[in-house]
Amino acid sequence: xxxxxxxxxxxxxxxxxxxATLFIVLRVSKTNKTAADYYAGGRAFTGQQNGxxxxxxxLSAASFxxxxxxxxxxxxxxxxYSIGFLxxxxxxxxxxxxxxRNTGRxxxxxxxxxxxxxxxxxxxxxxxxxxxxxxxxxxxxxxxxGxxxxxxGIDGQGGQRVVIGVVGAIMVFYVLVGGMxxxxxxxxxxxxxxxAGTAVMxxxxxxxxxFNLSALMGAAxxxxxxxxxxxxxxxxxxxxxxxxxDFISLAVALVLGTAGLPHVLMRFYTxxxxxxxxxxxxxxxxxxxxxxxxxxxxxxxAGALVGSEEILNAPGGVNSAAPLLAYELGGTLLLxxxxxxxxxxxxxxxxxLTITASASFAHDIYANVIKKGQMRANDEVRVARITAVxxxxxxIGGGIVAANQNIAxxxxxxxxxxxxxxxxxxxxxxxWKRFNTSGALWSMYGGLLTAVTLIVFSPAVSGKPVxxxxxxxxxxxxxxxxxxxxxxxxxxxSIPAGFFLGWLGTRLSKEFNQAKYAEMEVRxxxxxxxxxxxxx
Amino acid sequence: MAHLDDPPPERSSPTAEDYEAAWASPEFIELxxxxxxxxxxxxxxxxAWYFLYVLLSTYAVGFMSTRIAGxxxxxxxxxxxxxxxxxxxxxxxxxHADRKLDPIATELRNGLEAVQR
Numbered sequence: 165x166x167x168x169x170x171x172x173x174x175x176x177x178x179x180x181x182x183x184a185t186l187f188i189v190l191r192v193s194k195t196n197k198t199a200a201d202y203y204a205g206g207r208a209f210t211g212q213q214n215g216x217x218x219x220x221x222x223l224s225a226a227s228f229x230x231x232x233x234x235x236x237x238x239x240x241x242x243x244x245y246s247i248g249f250l251x252x253x254x255x256x257x258x259x260x261x262x263x264x265r266n267t268g269r270x271x272x273x274x275x276x277x278x279x280x281x282x283x284x285x286x287x288x289x290x291x292x293x294x295x296x297x298x299x300x301x302x303x304x305x306x307x308x309x310g311x312x313x314x315x316x317g318i319d320g321q322g323g324q325r326v327v328i329g330v331v332g333a334i335m336v337f338y339v340l341v342g343g344m345x346x347x348x349x350x351x352x353x354x355x356x357x358x359x360a361g362t363a364v365m366x367x368x369x370x371x372x373x374x375f376n377l378s379a380l381m382g383a384a385x386x387x388x389x390x391x392x393x394x395x396x397x398x399x400x401x402x403x404x405x406x407x408x409x410d411f412i413s414l415a416v417a418l419v420l421g422t423a424g425l426p427h428v429l430m431r432f433y434t435x436x437x438x439x440x441x442x443x444x445x446x447x448x449x450x451x452x453x454x455x456x457x458x459x460x461x462x463x464x465x466a467g468a469l470v471g472s473e474e475i476l477n478a479p480g481g482v483n484s485a486a487p488l489l490a491y492e493l494g495g496t497l498l499l500x501x502x503x504x505x506x507x508x509x510x511x512x513x514x515x516x517l518t519i520t521a522s523a524s525f526a527h528d529i530y531a532n533v534i535k536k537g538q539m540r541a542n543d544e545v546r547v548a549r550i551t552a553v554x555x556x557x558x559x560i561g562g563g564i565v566a567a568n569q570n571i572a573x574x575x576x577x578x579x580x581x582x583x584x585x586x587x588x589x590x591x592x593x594x595x596w597k598r599f600n601t602s603g604a605l606w607s608m609y610g611g612l613l614t615a616v617t618l619i620v621f622s623p624a625v626s627g628k629p630v631x632x633x634x635x636x637x638x639x640x641x642x643x644x645x646x647x648x649x650x651x652x653x654x655x656x657x658s659i660p661a662g663f664f665l666g667w668l669g670t671r672l673s674k675e676f677n678q679a680k681y682a683e684m685e686v687r688x689x690x691x692x693x694x695x696x697x698x699x700x
Numbered sequence: 701m702a703h704l705d706d707p708p709p710e711r712s713s714p715t716a717e718d719y720e721a722a723w724a725s726p727e728f729i730e731l732x733x734x735x736x737x738x739x740x741x742x743x744x745x746x747x748a749w750y751f752l753y754v755l756l757s758t759y760a761v762g763f764m765s766t767r768i769a770g771x772x773x774x775x776x777x778x779x780x781x782x783x784x785x786x787x788x789x790x791x792x793x794x795x796h797a798d799r800k801l802d803p804i805a806t807e808l809r810n811g812l813e814a815v816q817r
Contacts, residue, residue, distance in 0.1 A: 240775060244757050247782045251750045254789055258739040378770030385771070396765040397757035397775050408758045415754045419747070438805075442797060449790050453783055595736075679716050682723035689731055690805045692722070692812035693713050 169491055171317035173500040178507050182334060185353055185508075189338050189346035198698060202343035202545045203270040203523045204433040206698035211440040213352060215447020218431050220351030221516040222249075222422075222448070223358060223455055224300075225307040225483075225509050226575045231456065232489075233482035234572075235463020237472050239384070239394030241401055242463050246456040248418030253452065255423040255587075257445040262438035263594045263688040264429060269695050271520075272429050273528040276589050276608075279680035280601040283533045288608040290528040292585040293426040295612055296578050297521040298562070300427070301514065301555070303574035305332070305563025307483075308510045314480035315487060315503035321567075328563045331507075335514045336556035339522070340549050344434060347515045354505070354512040359451060361505045362458040365486075368493050369465030377461070384467035394467065410651045414576055417655030421579030424586030427520040436697035465489055483571075514559065522551035569640065573624055576653055580619075584611035584658040588666045594688060597681055599670050606669025611662025618654035623647045714812040722812055731804045738796050746789055753778055 196202055209217070227249065234242030268274030273289035308331050309324045318327060338346050373380040385394050393399045401411035422428060432441045466475060466485040469492050478484035490502040526548035531537060566574070588607045592599040619625065627645035628638045636642060649657075687693050714722075722728055756764055757775060764775035 240757075240779075243776075243779055244754075247753070247779060248750075251746065251782060251786055254746050254786060255743070257790060258743055258793060376770075378772050381771040395771055395773055395776070396761060398761045401758070402761065411758060412754060415751075419750055439797075439802065442794065446790055446794055449786060453787060457783065679720060683716060683719040685732070686719045686722045686728060686808070686812070689728070689735055690722070690808040690812070692719075692809040 169315075169317075169487075169499045169503075170496045171315075173496050174315050174503040177500040177504040181353075181357075181504050181508050182511075185338070185350050185511075186334075188349050188353070189342035192345040192349055193342045196343045196345065199270070199527075199545050200695070200698050201345065202548065203430075203519070203527065204695075205344040205348050207434060207436050207695060208697050209348060209434045209440075211435055211443025212447050213348070214431060214435050214440070214444035215451065216355045217348045217351040217434070218428065218444055218448040219451040219455070220353075220355035220358070220512045221427055221431060222452060223355070223509065224304060224513045224575065225311065225506060226303060226571050227455075227459075228358065228362075228506060228509055229307075229311070229480070229483040229486055230572050231459045232462040232466060233475065233485035234400070235460060236384075236466035236470070236475055236485040236489075237482050238400035239391075239464075239467070240397050241399050243456075243460050244397055244401075245414075245418075246459060248415050249422070250449070250453050250456055252419045252422035253445060253449045255420065256428070257442070257449065259594070260423045260429070260590060261432050261441045261445050264590070265432045265435065265438045265441040266691045266694040267594075267684060267688045268433065270430070270433055270527050271524050272426050272586060272590065273524065273532075276593050276604055278593065278684045279677055280593070280599075280604055280675075283536075285601055285604050286528040286532050288605050289586075289589070290524045290533075292581070292608050292612050293524040293528075294521055295616075296424075296426055296582045296586065297517045297524075297555075298558075299574055299578035299581060300425070301517050301521075301559045302562045302566045302569070303571050303578065304510050304514050304517070305559050306566040306569050306574065307571045308507075308514075308563060309567040311480070311483070311503075311506055311510065314478070314484050315499075315506065324567060325564050328567075329560050331510060331514070332556050332560035332563065335511055335518060335559075336553055338511070338515045339518045339552045339556075344430075344519055347512075347519050348431075348434060350508075350515055351512045354508040355451065357505045357508060359455060359458075361502055362455060362462060365465070365490060365493060365498075365502075366458040366461045369461050369469070369489070372465075372469070380461065380464050380468060383469075384464040387468050387471050394464075406650050409656070410653055413580075413651050413653040413656035416659055417576060417580040417583050417653055420583035420587055420655075420659055422582075424582035424590060425578070426524065426582075426586070427516045429590075430520045430523065431516075433695070438691050438694070462486055462489060466492075469493070518552050518555050518559070521555050522548045525551045570624075570638075573652065577615075577619060580653055580655040580658060581612060581615045583655060584615040584662040585609075586611075587659075588662040592666050592670070593684075596670075598676065599666070600673050600675040602673035602675065603666045603668075603670030606672075607662050607666030610665035610669075611658060614661040615654045615658035618649045618651075618658055621647050621649045622652050622654065623650070624652040718812055722808055725808075727804055727808055731801065731808065734796075734800050734804070738793065738800075742789060742793070746785065749785060750782065753782055 273286045277285040466489040470488045475485045491499040530547045531544045625640045627647040630637045766774045
């Protein structure tokens with residue numbers, strides 16, 4: 165990659181993006197007065213704006229670079245992987261978004277603890293929120309390091325660490341100064357750039373193949389030396405019975421994880437009503453769906469125009485497919501734009517995760533558990549800001565440590581934990597009358613513990629055979645083998661466990677509050693008593 | 701608006717009695733039925749269709765690789781079908797919510813939020 169593209173151009177375009185977004189963040193932050201401003205952007209975004217911001221929050225670097233790269237190298241399986249990420253939004257649309265908006269204020273814990281005992285449930289919900297956000301943050305920061313090597317021509321650990329530090333610092337600044345408003349605008353701008361950039365490339369690739377998808381796919385097969393498997397499933401996941409089962413586990417985690425991702429849930433509080441929350445998801449589904457369709461074309465396009473060998477030999481490996489395609493099509497300038505979009509992607513996602521994790525700590529743990537609601541609202545926002553700095557530091561440190569970890573694996577992990585520990589309690593608390601504190605604690609701690617235990621004892625962490633080509637095991641830890649769970653992804657066991665433990669825990673307790681249940685159900689379905697938009 | 705920063709969240713407008721009365725009303729029972737009778741079967745349907753697709757991709761590779769036209773095979777068509785069904789269900793739900801849910805929900809909400817003034 166050092167011989168193509170121009171790092172100076174890439175850095176310049178990225179700097180323009182950072183300066184433009186900083187300017188906007190500073191402008192919108194002037195109206196940050198209350199906790200609802202800081203955490204929820206005053207609940208004043210429209211459904212369309214929020215739909216764009218959700219897309220900006222959701223389409224991480226793993227989506228943008230990872231899926232196009234997977235299609236380029238493995239063909240159909242990359243496409244198969246993207247479908248779970250899209251279908252998952254129907255869970256959010258049909259079961260979660262509107263009820264959550266009507267019931268809560270700032271966090272997932274607001275909804276889950278609504279009719280249950282506040283302190284234990286909030287503590288548990290905040291724990292799972294922080295765990296999911298941590299895995300997701302690690303993935304993004306690890307991705308940032310790889311991207312730097314790829315796009316800025318900065319090789320060597322020292323340079324990568326500096327850039328991870330700079331990315332972390334900019335992100336903390338966005339969150340500290342801009343709160344949810346600033347974060348939202350960064351995500352909106354990023355989503356527009358990402359969709360526009362990929363749309364241009366998609367049309368370009370299609371034009372080179374007479375707007376014929378079949379011809380494009382044929383060209384990718386020809387470029388790969390007649391490898392027909394590029395058009396068929398299981399080229400990547402089909403190596404053995406275990407790897408197929410691992411793929412099914414991943415498919416379950418993807419489709420059930422989205423509606424349990426705390427940074428996605430928090431976005432539903434930024435609109436004035438449940439109806440706008442519904443429209444947010446509609447916009448998000450349209451944008452995200454379109455984006456994955458573009459990814460299919462870009463992936464086969466990279467396979468046809470760049471070639472899989474060249475992609476795999478580039479510094480970023482699979483992740484370099486989209487940037488290399490940009491260079492092939494539009495030279496240095498388009499590569500620079502796509503590089504800046506990739507950076508913007510990481511910044512926007514990391515900012516969203518940081519505000520979510522800091523809100524959960526400040527609002528759930530500090531304000532409601534430690535202070536039991538007895539403090540001034542300004543204190544809560546102050547604590548949230550301090551937490552954001554701490555999380556930023558953890559993210560930078562974690563990003564440096566996790567620099568060489570597999571990004572897609574870390575993201576899959578975050579989805580699996582979200583689906584095991586968050587989704588069951590959200591659905592139970594909204595739809596199951598009998599659900600109680602015991603059930604919530606069993607489900608959240610049980611789901612989290614099951615998922616994390618299975619990950620620790622999975623082949624992803626230890627025990628994969630050494631790859632003769634690199635001389636390293638693809639596992640996280642080298643030279644030891646303590647794995648006993650056969651799959652990389654824990655979802656197939658931990659998600660049913662989360663649901664089952666929630667049911668079992670509920671059955672073991674007699675707690676039930678009819679008045680609170682009636683209040684919650686009426687509020688969640690009608691919006692009566694729901695938080696209103698902030699008027700300035 | 702003045703109470704926006706007063707925790708905890710349950711300090712909202714209508715009283716507990718208002719909520720219980722609304723909860724027992726025939727309008728609310730009808731609203732709940734309409735919410736669930738759409739969302740639950742539809743969730744089962746799209747999940748079944750998604751997992752059918754995943755299982756076919758995993759265990760019926762030969763079938764999925766059957767060419768239909770040029771390089772377009774059944775797998776690609778079913779995959780694009782997942783996109784189409786997701787967009788379709790979204791559209792159906794928006795229509796259902798606009799026509800069947802919002803009018804009742806709005807009426808109940810206005811009733812409840814008017815009670816305490």
